[in-house]
Amino acid sequence: MKKNARLLYLLTVWTFFIPFSSTASPKLTDEETPPAVSPGVTYVLSMPEPQTHYFEVEMQLKNVAAATNAKKNGYLDIKxxxxxxxxxxxxxYAKNVEAFTASAGGKPVASEKIRKNAWRVYTADDNLTIRYRVYANELTVRTSFVDADHGYVTPAGMFMYHDALKNIPLRVVVQPYKAWKNVATGLEPISGQNYTYEAADFDLLVDSPIEIGNHHTFNFTAANIPHTVAMFGDVDYNEQRLAADYKRVCEAAATVVGEHPCKQYTFIVHHIPPGGGGLEHLNSTTLETTRNAYATEANYKRFLSLVAHEYFHLWNVKRIRPVALGPFDYENENYTHMLWLSEGCTSFYQEYILRRAGFHTPEAYLALVASSITEIENQPGTRVQSAAESSWDAWIKGYRPNENSANTTISYYSKGSVLGSLLNLAILSASNGERNMDDLLRLLYAEYYKKQKRGFTDDEFRKAAEQVAGRKLDDFFNIGVNTADPINYNAYFEPVGMKLVNVAAKLQDGFLGAATTVANGKSTISSVRRGSAAYTDGLNVGDEIISIDGVRVGDDLLRQVSGRRVGDKINVLVNRAGLLREIPVTLSQNPLVSYRLEPVDNQTATQKALYAKWLYIK
Structure with missing residues (x-):
């Protein structure tokens, strides 16, 4: 995806040799003459008043007039x-920027904002300084934040760039608030210069978040690679145990591809009340979890699952990637049909890695696989949107759900996780246990990341999967990936001697299909399931349910409906936009399923052997 070499920041002198000739060589114009010294960009990041939630950025540009065409145009655009x-x-991100100014030689230079995320600086000077402030008061893995306790930088929302300077080495100088002593980042530190780092190009800078404060750090080595964990937030944990379990997860993850591409790796961990997930980077990740993440075994295992997911991304998506995901266009959407692979199959691997590392028993892993299938099959949108469509529409649907999303969409995370399980099984059974999905990822890593140094197309991925499986995978791609048709799950599980069984109770209770929220004693419909009684008979999101059959409803809607039979009619009085309406509703059959994986009868020796290989049972 991005270059992973660490280039030194050099000022390289260009020397031009003019061949001897009795005829004078044509004289180069100013526009044609290469710059005498290569251009350079240095960012100075400070936070003198962190309690105000502002970072201050100074962008120093050296020898850039020719490279940016400023000498020709009389201006350059910063984005x-x-x-x-x-x-x-x-x-x-530009919504958080203010006080943009430019200067050259210590004198102000005119500038103006020309687009939502671009500023035009009117100068032909070779060297200039740009300054601006960034408001940062949203602590997530994809936004920047600073307060009296610490600072966190998402580089895409902090550092500006010029198109012509994206591929040159960059330098970042962090000036921590006076009371802070620590900086954690995947950027390469420059020896002998405190808090000074380098990046081979802007892509690598964007891919390297920065934590600044007085966080605690600990270290461990996994797969012969040094790892650093930066822990922000007041939290109780056993450092020795946590370091050992990080190591187990990381080493199990490294066995998938079999080669670790990093020289070092950094975990930035925020312990905050709501938690919040993670975001992957080339040689680091940021994780957000709750302060009780280590308090119980269940919470602890969920945290390790998050660790496994984001860590495995250093292979799957950062290096093994669809062609659309790098190099990036930072001004527009970058579309791909394969987020089900990049994100969803990483979700598959997060639990598969924990199984291989010994954190999940075989039985626990089977329960997780069945639960994943239950989750997608209970969402009506799984029959509307394919995994490929979900991936493509991430930009407008995935991160912007509404009250009808469950009826029309499916998450490329959850559907992709199931597809990862099925593709793994398809390859395992087709190769008689000789290969699994690891071999597919190794092929993609070797061919596209290392050899061709690019991503792969949808067609190239399919051909690679079929090459590893040794057969056509029309059933998987044409149905599982590219359509919303029902999947024949047992065709995948039968070769390993298992079957998927719906163990949902055969209830005769009628089903309403309206979810509600209760506030101040009022029960308001928050979503309506497609095909349910509420959907068919006209209950709407936003309706306040006043009563059912004349009995007042507060927080006991489910109790009032339970015990009624399929086909029973109820009269629902609602407040809709200030008007009372009585709506007759006929209760329908409960459509929800609950799956479990069970052994097939009379398992064969071949099935038992494949089962053991599938679940790494020795």
Missing amino acids: MPVWTPGSYLIRE
Whole structure:
């Protein structure tokens, strides 16, 4: 995806040799003459008043007039990205920028904002300084934040760029608030210069978040690679155990591809009340979890699952990637049909890695697989939107759900996780246990990341999968990936001696299909399931349910409906936009399923052997 070499920041002198000739060589014009010294960009990041939630950025540009065409045009355009890789939504980072100014030789230079994320600086000077402030008061893995306790930088929302300077080495100088001593980042530190880092290009800078404060750090080595964990937030944990379990997860993840591409790796972990997930980067990740993440075994295992997911991204998506996901266009959407692979199959691997590392028993892993299938099959949108469509529409639907989303969409995370399980099984059974999905990822890593140094197309991925499986995978791609048709799950599970069984109770209770929220004693419909009684008979999102059959409804809607039979009619009185309406509703059959994986009868020796290989049972 991006270059992973660490280039030194050099000022390289260009020397031109003019061949001897009795005829004078044509004289180069100013526009044609290469710059005498290569251009350079340095960012100085400070936060002198962190309690105000402002970062201050000084962007120093050296020897850039020729490279940026400023000498020819009399101006250059500086831009702010509108999104960050790994989070597929236009976030309009420029909305947080203020006080943009430019100067050259210590004197102000005229500038103006020309687009939502671009500023035009009117100068032909070779060297100039740009200054601006960034308001940062949203602590997520994809936005920047600073307060009296710490600072966190999402580089896409902090550092500006010029198109012509994206591929040159960059330098970042962090000036921590006076009371802070620590900086954590995947950027390469420059020896002998405190808080000074380098990046081979702007892509690598964007891919390297920065944590600044007094966080605690600990270290471990996994797969012969040094790892650093930066822990922000007051939290109780056993450092020795946590470091050992990080190591187990990371080493199990490294066995999938079999080669670790990093020289070092950094985890930035925020312990905050709501938690919040993670975001992957080339040689680092940011994780957000709750302060009780280590308090119980269940919470602890969920956290390790998050660790496995984001860590595995250093292969799947950062290096093994669809062609659309790098190099990036930071001003527009970057579309792909394969987020089900990049994100969803990473979700598959997060639990598969924990199984291989010994955190999940075989039985626990089977329960997780069945639960994933239950989740997608209970969402009506799984029959409307394919995994490929879900991936493509991430920019407008995935991050912008509404009250009808469950009826019309399916998450490329959840559907992709199931597809990862099925593709793994398809390859395993087709190769008689000789290969699995690991072999597919190794092929993609070797061919496209290492050899061709690019991503792969949809067609190239399919051909690679079929090559590893040794057969056509029309059933998987034509149905599982590219359509919303029902999947024949047992065709995948039968070769390993298992079957998927719906164990939902055969209830005769009628089903309403309206979810509600209760506030101040009022029960208001928040969503209506497609095909349900509420959907068919006209209950709407936003309706306040006053009563059922004349009995007042507060927080006991489910109790009032339970015990009634399929086909029973109820009269629902609602307040809709200030008007009372009585709506007759005929209760329908409960459509929800609950799946479990069970052994087939009379398992064969071949099935038992494949089962053991599938679940890494020795």
